Amino acid sequence: MAANIVYVQDLPFSCRGELCRILDLSGQWEELGGIHMAFDLETLAIIRGASLRGESPTWELLNKFSERNGTINQLFLMLARMDNQRGMHVLRSYVEERFHPLLRNEGIMHAH
Secondary structure, eight states: OOTTOOBGGGSOHHHHHHHHHHHHHHTTHHHIIIIISOOOHHHHHHHHTTGGGTSOHHHHHHHHHHHTTOBHHHHHHHHHHTTOHHHHHHHGGGSOGGGGGGOOOTTSOOOO
16 A cells, blocks of 8 residues: 555545546546445536536545545445446555455556
8 A cells, every 4th residue: 555545635646637537538427426425416416517617527526525534445445346447456556455356457557
């Protein structure tokens, strides 16, 4: 686990940005926020408006999750339930090693 980073708000900017690109492009941020993080429809609608402002909806979602003291391990497990291997690989360096067996395709390129 890298530098004892536990909470989502402490993720390095580059790592968080990469995760946002993955989830923004796939649109999976809505599943993550609505199903796995259990945000209500009103909150999701507000977050969806970020793209209209030229901002990342995933970034806003992660901010909301941070307000709940969301951890990187929790986020990783949510991505595993969604089978979002690309997102999981981005977070790999920041989760406990006991979660690494959830990863497949070790050959996927990742920056961390």
